[in-house]
Amino acid sequence: MSGAAPQPPLALRGLKRFAPRGLLGRSLLMILGPLLIVQAVALTAFYGGHVDVISRRLATSLAGEIGMVTQLLTQLPEEAHPAILREATWRLGLGIAFEPGIQLGAIPARPPWSPLLPLETDLAQALTRLVGLPFDADWLSDAQNVVVRVQLEGGLLDVEVPRKRLFSATLYLFVIWLVGSAGLLALIAVLFMRNQVRAIRRLAAAAEDFGQGRDGGAIKPEGAIEVRQAAIAFNQMQENIRRFVSQRTEMLAGISHDMRTPLTRMRLSLAMLPRDEASAEDIAGLVQDTEEMERLVETYLAFARGEGLEAAREMDAVPLLEDICATARRSGGDVTLVAPASLRLRLRENGLRRALGNLLDNARRHASQVRMAMQLNGRWAEITVDDDGPGIPAAEREAAFKPFASGSATGTGLGLAIARDAVRRHGGEIMLEESPMGGLRARVRLPV
Structure with missing residues (x-):
């Protein structure tokens, strides 16, 4: 029979509260x-x-x-x-x-x-x-x-x-020796440990930057042997990931190029077919299927490539949101925007445009009204996309982010996966919640 984990004594818990948290x-x-x-x-x-x-x-x-x-x-x-x-x-x-x-x-x-x-x-x-x-x-x-x-x-x-x-006078000499030796050893310990901790902090900062898509190159191994080994392993991991992403992108780009050629021939052949009243509807369906195949190819390539090559820059996020909402309105959506006059953030414009565009497309396909809002919440800028559609059950929301997930909100199953990948490259997160409008809310949090 399994029991609860033993708890430390109350005195130890009290001391732990005042113990340093850093290495x-x-x-x-x-x-x-x-x-x-x-x-x-x-x-x-x-x-x-x-x-x-x-x-x-x-x-x-x-x-x-x-x-x-x-x-x-x-x-x-x-x-x-x-x-x-x-x-x-x-x-x-x-x-x-x-x-x-x-x-x-x-x-x-x-x-x-x-x-x-x-x-x-x-x-x-x-x-x-x-x-x-x-x-x-x-x-x-x-x-x-x-x-x-x-x-x-x-x-x-x-x-x-x-x-x-x-x-x-020996008392003074003894106290001076005692305090002096303790001070000297403390100074040596502080200087030594600061160098070790600085190496670990640099490794942690490099890992965080690489995880958010900021490629700062290889880091210099320094510090203790174990820290140097970790830095060397991290550099090797970076190189392996870059090589893997590059190979994947080149492969999918080649596939996309190879598929565009027969798709183009198919479109030309469809355009040259004689049209009569009996075949016009079939030809229009084939043209639509061809266009859908081209869109799927572009979507797969965008998901594989990501936005890692785009450099982040400081910009005003409000005009970007206004442009995204205007594009959604031109596509037939009833989209409103509530945002401050200005809010400057460090963003990858194309990546965020793709992420928020996918969220708006998902919302307008399943709802009659969509509302996008932005506000500053402490260290985070929050962007919410609410709709009045059927929503997604709470138990299925996390699965909706998986590529090609069954029952995805997008036709290809990649819209939410691309959006989450782009937001995480900014150091943020995206969550699905219940909307006050009755449908689904997508909450995007970006660091300020």
Whole structure:
């Protein structure tokens, strides 16, 4: 028993919605995603391990030195204080001064000097543990030093600590290396993948142009080996199709030429036959059959040849539609046209004239009234041909486009096939629908 295909989890469907849709974006995501994850893990391990340990050790060392100085100043008499300060300044590399009679005021609230590093927190904890006296650590007043003030019984001890005593430059070097290497690899990946994707895009554009009848010649193989192989195969396919179309066209042109000769002789023979009242009707029927055979030959040749050799050009489509409708009226059809004043499109004039002419001929043969309309609908120009005839059942509409289809709307079964081929060469499409007039609607969509 077959069941429904398994659906991906809801979370995956949500992520898929935000995933890149293009090959370039997806390739870069596959390359750079793991790289960024590895870099983030490395940075987290470095920050959580190395930086934290070094910061605590440097803060503890400094706090121990300040605590030793405060202990000496507290335990020894004042006569020894100048010597203690001189020795501490020289041996510890700190700027130490004692301000007698000064009291440590209220510590103002300051923004953190580096919110991403634990330096200030580690120093404050170490001073609290090893000094045990009221203190203030100022990280912002001096760009080169951290000023630590410790409240003693007789005054205030000022200690200027060079920032290098508390901060390791290896953090900057590590972050620069991490970000720089990631940026360099990302740049190389973008440049490399852009070249690969550009080759694929050119191949896709060439295939689209060739499918719409715009023959731009062979494309240059470039990119990865697989893309080059695809380009070479595409060039070979183009050449094979051109050769096949050329052979088919030449063969049918030869057949058409060979058939025109006996048809011409038949028409001449019919024209020279003596006419009397008994044979006039038979001769007229034979002439009509001969003309129908000539029309069929031209129709078959037009279907085989197509309009691929005609170059597209930008033109106003409205006068073309007016001319097609006027031709249909001269053939006895009741045709009306509803169109804007002007609409410029890139068209193959003869191909579109043949396609729309076939649609109008089909409509007027089976209906008393025909209406053609054109309007702009977003990226498409839509041309509709409506009639009030019997129409075609929905189940049989697609089959009506097949050449020589049984029950076709045209006598030869090629009218709709030729129309669809011409419209698709413009990059458009043709569809059969139910008409508001009660019959059949042919909707032609052309790219703007």
